[in-house]
Amino acid sequence: MAYNQLKYRKNFGLLIAFVILVTILFGVAMLAARSMIANFIETEFNNRKVEVFDRSVQPFHEFFNDKIPEISYYQGYLDSVKAASYVNDIIRKYAFVDRVLFYDIAITNSDTVETGIKYNNLLVYPKSITSFYLNEENRLIAQRPENTQTRAYIDDFNTMVLKFVGFLDRVNESTSMSNDDIYRVFYALNPGKVIYMNIPRISDLLAYKRMMSVPDTNFVAYDQDMFMFLIDPSKIQIKNVAENLYEKIAILPIVSGSVSDQHYYLQTELSLPGALSDYKLQYTSSEGFINKEINRRFFPVSLGISGVYLILIFIAYLIYRNVTINSRLFQLQYDFINNLTHEFKTPVSVIKIAGNNIQSSEKLSTEEQRMYGKILDQEADKLNSLMNKLLSFAQIENKSIKPNKEEVQVEEFCEPIFEAVKLKYPDLNFTYTIDVQNHMMVDTTLLLSVFQNLIDNAYKYSEPQRKFLHIDVQQNKKNFVIKFKDKGIGINKKEFNSIFKKFYRVKNQFNQQGSIGLGLAFCKEIVDFMGGEIKVDSVPSEGTTFTLLLPLGPKKN
Known part of the structure; x- marks a missing residue:
């Protein structure tokens, strides 16, 4: 019951009713418009005969x-x-x-x-x-x-x-x-x-x-x-000044009947005056001829009605799209709060347990003190890292800070990171190559966060027997090209545009717990913040390659 109350309410029934109503009104408007035009043409057929007669x-x-x-x-x-x-x-x-x-x-x-x-x-x-x-x-x-x-x-x-x-x-x-x-x-x-x-x-x-x-x-x-x-x-020469209305006009004896045995859709006549009074003007038009004129006049009207109908349908689509996006955003935020709570709850619980153990223990050995101290330090680092990530993401997204760019050698920046990877993930088959001629002009703290996120993802989203990562740092005429290539579970192509959005998580067995959907969004914000670009290429079950393009700095001395 509580879960249903927390769900985003999508009243698509009202939207469907709106579309049905608009469609019915569209059909009625089209029929009414055509009927009005047909009546107008019939009235004009009877009225304009005088103009033809006079001419x-x-x-x-x-x-x-x-x-x-x-x-x-x-x-x-x-x-x-x-x-x-x-x-x-x-x-x-x-x-x-x-x-x-x-x-x-x-x-x-x-x-x-x-x-x-x-x-x-x-x-x-x-x-x-x-x-x-x-x-x-x-x-x-x-x-x-x-x-x-x-x-x-x-x-x-x-x-x-x-x-x-x-x-x-x-x-x-x-x-x-x-x-x-x-x-x-x-x-x-x-x-x-x-x-x-x-x-x-x-x-x-x-x-x-x-x-x-x-x-x-x-x-x-x-x-x-x-x-x-x-x-x-x-x-007498007939001057048909309304050729779109009168298919045939004939001068006939006043006592004559129709022009032929053919049935005409519209027919009218006028007697000629004075010395011409034994004759009349007879105006006739077939149904096909009149329908052609009705369709000609109805076409621009139908375009106008169709235009209004399409605008209303487009508005309905925008409402549907907005409701769907809001529903997805609501779900993402709901998942974010749950996962963030879990991320905070785990280290807090560990810290609380360690603190209770220290408090309840009458005497701690040196080894126990070191163990509890290490646990408290590690969990505090986790909390601090999570808080820093959230704070940095908000500041970068709102552009409330400026990048603190500094010149750094690529090898000098990369090698400590790569050494830490080997220590942190001893079971990761990790290799790298660096071939550059220029120095980097980057915010090293922010770029370090990007490296750590992409490295952690490569390890996290790989099967135990396929934990592999190769980082290739090259440069071309305009950019540094940094590729992170793994052999993990991969990403479906249809999700390429979504994985860099806030709170979005790819649904797989590795994302059941412990992900708040900010890692790749944080990476994209940082790279964009530094004037670069991030791309992804992936094949499910074969691996993923993330490519960073960062502007070149000055050349090495």
């Missing part, structure tokens, strides 16, 4: 509002030659004008002509009717209509004249023609036809009215012009 019928409006009224500039004095010039410009510029009929009209008080419309004393009749069209060679052809066609064209003429004569009844000197009057009297719009009579001056209209109401023996005649434009709406 497509713009040439017709230009023809109707700007080009047709130019006829009135001639005030009825157009003949077939001038009319041909005018029509040629119209029919070539506006492809939807299929044929043009020119009526050269006479308004007179004579009754010598049988055709036309006679109202009281006023006679209005066509002196001639000329039909203009482009032939297959794209040449303008002018000809008189056939008899069957003439009757139909005369009917259109009579309808226009009756409107005109009816308007003359209402004309007086104060008359001013509004736009409504102009469109009502001088225009006629029928499916496939636009009829226009040139607009006379008010003075001419008053003259026509007098001719109509007052008999006059003097012959009077006026000229008027009327044009009939036969329109083919199917020749």
Whole structure:
């Protein structure tokens, strides 16, 4: 129970719930975004048809509002030659004008002509009717209509004249023609036809009215012009300004159905105006075409949503990593406290036992005094060494001290250490080589601690029959290269980056007791502190080589 209370609590369930929630929200956001984009495109499909419609019928409006009224500039004095010039410009510029009929009209008080419309004393009749069209060679052809066609064209003429004569009844000197009057009297719009009579001056209209109401023996005649434009709406050029929305746009008769038997995902239509009213614009797009546009617009949105999702997942990973690191650190610190307690407890217990024995003994022999004195001295050295290591490690890590570098001969530094090794570990097969030309500039006390740690590890982590250590001290152009090569149990490669961390202990049978995980971390801190580098190379069950790289000092004299 007490052990479980000391364990670091890792609430991964909450983290997993967070990841699941974020993933669900990610899926919902992606579906909602795509659905919104699909709805937006469908709305845009229905709304932008007006823009396509306006751009497509713009040439017709230009023809109707700007080009047709130019006829009135001639005030009825157009003949077939001038009319041909005018029509040629119209029919070539506006492809939807299929044929043009020119009526050269006479308004007179004579009754010598049988055709036309006679109202009281006023006679209005066509002196001639000329039909203009482009032939297959794209040449303008002018000809008189056939008899069957003439009757139909005369009917259109009579309808226009009756409107005109009816308007003359209402004309007086104060008359001013509004736009409504102009469109009502001088225009006629029928499916496939636009009829226009040139607009006379008010003075001419008053003259026509007098001719109509007052008999006059003097012959009077006026000229008027009327044009009939036969329109083919199917020749209007469609301007698809939203090619990403409309796969196909067609001009069809108003009574027609779909373009084909194919089922379209989206379809809408708009009726054409005025003389084009027998036709409509039909807009269609297949499901694949619309999906392509949805995907195109959805792609950047999905990238944004995915980016937010990945950021949240990365945050979850950082939380997981932090929890894992904290858990490992907690365990390392817990093990450190246990091992440190053991390290302190053992010499303290030995000192206490030796002190009790000395205190309880009535008389000690000289040999016993020496034995107890040696025990107390050794255990005190252990405590002192451990305390110094902890204190030095803290000072070096916090950079509260500076290295006390001094010039020393390599042999002079190494040989006392190597002699002590032979005395301390008589069962260790120990060899060394020294081949250098420069002196060392190092903190000898700190470097001594590194040597002792690496030598102690080589002995500690070797099987009894494989206790071997060779120290090779060389130099290259930049560094001293000091190698500690043993034939111990070795270290797994995946632990190379961890063995130099505080409190980290390689799990093996030699580390069950008596290690606080500071030895190699202490060595790395010292070597880094002196501007050097420490490396490790190892093969499990074959041995380990630690390599120190220390900056060169001055050359030997």
